Amino acid sequence: MPYLFRVHDTDGNYHGTCSRRCYEALGGTSHCVCGGINHGVGLRRAAANSLDLQSVRVCGRMLPADSPHLIVAKNPALESLAEQTTWPWAEPAHVQIATELARNHRQPDSDPNASWK
Ligand SMILES: [Zn+2]
Numbered sequence: 001m002p003y004l005f006r007v008h009d010t011d012g013n014y015h016g017t018c019s020r021r022c023y024e025a026l027g028g029t030s031h032c033v034c035g036g037i038n039h040g041v042g043l044r045r046a047a048a049n050s051l052d053l054q055s056v057r058v059c060g061r062m063l064p065a066d067s068p069h070l071i072v073a074k075n076p077a078l079e080s081l082a083e084q085t086t087w088p089w090a091e092p093a094h095v096q097i098a099t100e101l102a103r104n105h106r107q108p109d110s111d112p113n114a115s116w117k
Pocket of ligand 1: 039
């Protein structure tokens with residue numbers, strides 16, 4: 001699973017990585033370096049957000065992503081990730097499951113031998 005970006009500072013301190021744990025999160029509160037913009041939104045949307053990153057959370061404060069003492073290392077593949085629409089992980093798992101349930105719900109008795117009954 002790809003990360004989106006990592007944040008360090010010029011003193012060599014590591015502040016965090018926005019990755020799957022963030023963009024596939026199921027509710028809860030985000031403490032991510034992205035400041036929450038990618039929280040639970042799925043990979044494709046999160047990659048697009050990260051391309052256009054304006055600020056990052058460092059030590060509990062939102063700072064401009066281009067602050068001179070910060071090093072924001074974006075995944076070189078962000079652009080292609082943002083364009084991807086067919087990867088199985090383009091949507092968070094809970095969105096995929098909800099879509100699947102909705103599809104089954106529309107035809108409740110069309111297949112009485114379905115294994116989940
Ligand atoms: Zn994040």
